[in-house]
Amino acid sequence: MKIAIVGGCGHYRYVLQELKNHTLLGIAPGIIGENLDKLQAALAKAGIEAEVFYDWKKLVKNADVVVVNTRPDKNAIVSTYCLERGARVFSEKPLAVTMEQLEILGNAAEKSKGNISAMLGIRYSGWYLTVKKALGHIGDIRMINAQKSYKLGARPDFYKNKATFGGIIPWVAIHALDWILDLTGAKVTAIGADTNNGHNNDHGDLEMTALCQLQLEGGILASVSADFFRPEGAPTHDDDRIRIVGTKGILEYMDGKVTLTNADGITQLPLEEGEDVFRLFLEDSGITEQDSFYVTELALNLNEAAEP
Amino acid sequence: MKIAIVGGCGHYRYVLQELKNHTLLGIAPGIIGENLDKLQAALAKAGIEAEVFYDWKKLVKNADVVVVNTRPDKNAIVSTYCLERGARVFSEKPLAVTMEQLEILGNAAEKSKGNISAMLGIRYSGWYLTVKKALGHIGDIRMINAQKSYKLGARPDFYKNKATFGGIIPWVAIHALDWILDLTGAKVTAIGADTNNGHNNDHGDLEMTALCQLQLEGGILASVSADFFRPEGAPTHDDDRIRIVGTKGILEYMDGKVTLTNADGITQLPLEEGEDVFRLFLEDSGITEQDSFYVTELALNLNEAAEP
Numbered sequence: 001m002k003i004a005i006v007g008g009c010g011h012y013r014y015v016l017q018e019l020k021n022h023t024l025l026g027i028a029p030g031i032i033g034e035n036l037d038k039l040q041a042a043l044a045k046a047g048i049e050a051e052v053f054y055d056w057k058k059l060v061k062n063a064d065v066v067v068v069n070t071r072p073d074k075n076a077i078v079s080t081y082c083l084e085r086g087a088r089v090f091s092e093k094p095l096a097v098t099m100e101q102l103e104i105l106g107n108a109a110e111k112s113k114g115n116i117s118a119m120l121g122i123r124y125s126g127w128y129l130t131v132k133k134a135l136g137h138i139g140d141i142r143m144i145n146a147q148k149s150y151k152l153g154a155r156p157d158f159y160k161n162k163a164t165f166g167g168i169i170p171w172v173a174i175h176a177l178d179w180i181l182d183l184t185g186a187k188v189t190a191i192g193a194d195t196n197n198g199h200n201n202d203h204g205d206l207e208m209t210a211l212c213q214l215q216l217e218g219g220i221l222a223s224v225s226a227d228f229f230r231p232e233g234a235p236t237h238d239d240d241r242i243r244i245v246g247t248k249g250i251l252e253y254m255d256g257k258v259t260l261t262n263a264d265g266i267t268q269l270p271l272e273e274g275e276d277v278f279r280l281f282l283e284d285s286g287i288t289e290q291d292s293f294y295v296t297e298l299a300l301n302l303n304e305a306a307e308p
Numbered sequence: 309m310k311i312a313i314v315g316g317c318g319h320y321r322y323v324l325q326e327l328k329n330h331t332l333l334g335i336a337p338g339i340i341g342e343n344l345d346k347l348q349a350a351l352a353k354a355g356i357e358a359e360v361f362y363d364w365k366k367l368v369k370n371a372d373v374v375v376v377n378t379r380p381d382k383n384a385i386v387s388t389y390c391l392e393r394g395a396r397v398f399s400e401k402p403l404a405v406t407m408e409q410l411e412i413l414g415n416a417a418e419k420s421k422g423n424i425s426a427m428l429g430i431r432y433s434g435w436y437l438t439v440k441k442a443l444g445h446i447g448d449i450r451m452i453n454a455q456k457s458y459k460l461g462a463r464p465d466f467y468k469n470k471a472t473f474g475g476i477i478p479w480v481a482i483h484a485l486d487w488i489l490d491l492t493g494a495k496v497t498a499i500g501a502d503t504n505n506g507h508n509n510d511h512g513d514l515e516m517t518a519l520c521q522l523q524l525e526g527g528i529l530a531s532v533s534a535d536f537f538r539p540e541g542a543p544t545h546d547d548d549r550i551r552i553v554g555t556k557g558i559l560e561y562m563d564g565k566v567t568l569t570n571a572d573g574i575t576q577l578p579l580e581e582g583e584d585v586f587r588l589f590l591e592d593s594g595i596t597e598q599d600s601f602y603v604t605e606l607a608l609n610l611n612e613a614a615e616p
């Protein structure tokens with residue numbers, strides 16, 4: 001497969017392992033002046049040579065697959081162009097940062113020979129696969145509480161402007177929204193959201209906290225908490241959590257452990273092996289286009305609901 | 309102090325220890341036919357003799373302090389009567405189950421020589437006092453996520469009718485709301501809530517899940533998750549949790565442990581001794597009347613917000 005990478009702002013690390021089995025046509029900035037140093041260093045470390053193109057349109061011309069992870073507001077533009085030329089697109093999430101972009105992208109995807117899939121790679125992490133496999137033990141899902149908490153550190157400039165970043169909900173909370181949609185298989189019937197950008201250490205618009213609340217089909221409730229306040233002294237960058245409340249038990253992931261609480265008490269479950277999200281995408285068995293669009297639309301709607 | 313107890317539907321256990329230092333005038337049902345067996349058994353076990361009155365108005369006539377914990381929809385009626393006679397009232401939370409009741413009660417409290425305090429006793433549990441004492445370590449509070457999860461078991465009939473019970477928000481989530489208000493010292497500026505009563509094992513109206521979302525002064529966000537799905541096999545009846553996200557650290561209570569995550573990593577804090585909420589009330593240094601009314605009003609507003 002001939003693969004191209006546009007941009008170095010996102011989760012290009014998802015593709016590094018599998019890239020060795022294919023041809024990397026090259027890499028290109030998605031916007032003038034985009035810094036590709038980290039991407040180049042990661043490729044070099046993985047032993048992959050990469051030609052740098054300064055015109056991404058020229059690069060993607062001959063690509064079967066385009067990995068899109070430039071500045072968030074440009075991802076949909078690049079993806080639309082690639083889909084229109086029949087390429088398959090592995091895109092940073094969210095697929096788009098505005099509803100208008102998403103609409104145009106959706107039309108392109110519908111007509112394309114190619115397709116598009118969002119980098120919702122946590123779905124194939126060991127803990128998530130463990131949780132998913134154990135769902136049968138808790139009866140009907142009635143409520144989900146999910147958490148994303150990240151260290152802030154010093155973020156690139158694009159995080160500081162909501163127009164270029166999108167926001168904490170489409171960038172961070174979207175993972176938790178994706179888990180909720182995937183685990184319940186239900187559509188969302190009502191939403192609410194709040195965000196706040198106070199105490200963001202000179203990161204401009206960047207929202208430091210977000211809460212989302214969902215009603216789903218069948219009377220399932222779900223909440224998402226997201227923040228950039230994970231202390232620098234914490235042992236890991238992120239503190240992902242989920243608590244799935246079922247009629248016959250409660251499943252939780254926290255602190256590296258998956259636990260099941262049911263009639264027999266509390267049991268820690270052995271972790272499944274993680275899978276390669278990019279390999280699955282190439283095999284057409286990864287995150288579906290439908291899921292990628294639905295969760296992006298949901299995140300953008302919540303983003304709007306959080307506007308004061 | 310001459311003390312009377314009206315009703316046996318609530319948390320009369322809060323008063324048992326301290327009652328030994330005072331005179332129990334007697335106990336009475338707050339509604340005709342109210343079952344006082346458990347209250348009588350608890351008093352007997354504590355070595356306290358109790359005369360049973362069938363007319364609570366006759367009982368409270370000579371009381372300095374009235375402990376009110378009858379059927380939730382009757383608490384405000386009894387409390388109003390007692391306040392009008394100048395007694396001090398230690399009431400089950402919520403103080404009232406409708407805004408009309410609360411308004412009438414508030415007027416009575418304003419004119420009374422006595423006062424009223426809600427049974428928000430978790431505020432004096434060891435873990436809560438530990439969390440409160442450690443707040444100085446986390447800088448400014450930016451977000452709080454709180455949880456109440458209870459085993460359902462088989463509940464008395466009054467739980468099955470929202471008119472007599474009030475709802476999961478004013479009965480259960482109210483504790484978490486109280487923690488949020490107490491820890492932040494902030495007023496609420498926006499609210500949202502959802503509840504669902506599916507899979508409630510023939511408990512009529514009883515809501516099994518609730519999510520509340522708050523904005524508070526200063527851009528603080530807060531969420532509350534409450535449910536009756538804690539599995540029977542779980543080691544404790546309740547699974548209370550709180551996560552307080554500050555600018556300099558995160559404080560958490562869960563599973564009997566209080567932890568602080570900050571620049572130095574994760575530290576488990578030694579637990580403070582709990583205090584006797586009823587003794588503090590008698591000394592006039594417990595839950596204030598103002599707090600009792602505000603959290604009840606908030607819970608009733610959220611209850612309304614959750615209506616479909």
